[in-house]
Amino acid sequence: MKKLVAEFIGTFWLVLGGCGSAVLAAGFPELGIGFVGVSIAFGLTVLTMAYAIGHISGCHLNPAVTIGLWAGGRFEAKDVLPYIIAQVLGGIAGAGILYLIASGKPGFELGGFAANGFGMHSPGGYSMESALITEVVMTFLFLIIILGATHKNASSGFAGIAIGLGLTLIHLISIPVTNTSVNPARSTSQAVFVQGWALEQLWLFWLAPIAGAIIAGFLYRYLAPVKD
Numbered sequence: 001m002k003k004l005v006a007e008f009i010g011t012f013w014l015v016l017g018g019c020g021s022a023v024l025a026a027g028f029p030e031l032g033i034g035f036v037g038v039s040i041a042f043g044l045t046v047l048t049m050a051y052a053i054g055h056i057s058g059c060h061l062n063p064a065v066t067i068g069l070w071a072g073g074r075f076e077a078k079d080v081l082p083y084i085i086a087q088v089l090g091g092i093a094g095a096g097i098l099y100l101i102a103s104g105k106p107g108f109e110l111g112g113f114a115a116n117g118f119g120m121h122s123p124g125g126y127s128m129e130s131a132l133i134t135e136v137v138m139t140f141l142f143l144i145i146i147l148g149a150t151h152k153n154a155s156s157g158f159a160g161i162a163i164g165l166g167l168t169l170i171h172l173i174s175i176p177v178t179n180t181s182v183n184p185a186r187s188t189s190q191a192v193f194v195q196g197w198a199l200e201q202l203w204l205f206w207l208a209p210i211a212g213a214i215i216a217g218f219l220y221r222y223l224a225p226v227k228d
Helices: 001-024 034-057 065-071 077-102 129-151 161-177 185-195 196-200 204-223
Strands: none
Touching: 001 034, 001 077, 001 185, 034 161, 065 077, 065 129, 065 185, 065 204, 077 185, 129 161, 129 204, 185 196, 185 204
């Protein structure tokens, strides 16, 4: 149970910190943090939680990461579903707090609420095919970073830095395409509030990250078996 509580808190922070920076600070007139600031914010949420709860739950914060670690032989199958449930609930809770904060501004309109999308709901107007490729490849590479940084033969103590910076880079690349998911819990949390198109397109932001994570998990198990 402690592991699930840790995953709930960690995913809560990822959504509140990452999506919060996008909703509250990215577009602030003249002083907004923009895409770069949002990318750094997402990286910092993972970096800080890696050291806060990594020793408790492993700091997955992401159903795709949990599934990818299972595929890589690093996580037990029986714990996959409980972790995913905790992550999704934590993400929704984070989005709920963000909504309460954001709606306190006069003239507040929900708008996209940092939800992930493609086509007319992509920040850059990218197609479904572009979004699918982006999310599969970015999640694949994210898992390669995670599996490598946390391998027993890797330098200990630095995994959180590599993973946090990796997520920052992923956002720098892909925010214009999909608003960057690589995390079904993060996508679900915002879609629950936006409803409509966000829920209709949510399937891609579960399918693509999980596919990329599974491919990475099995490939890394071949490249660097756990027993090595």
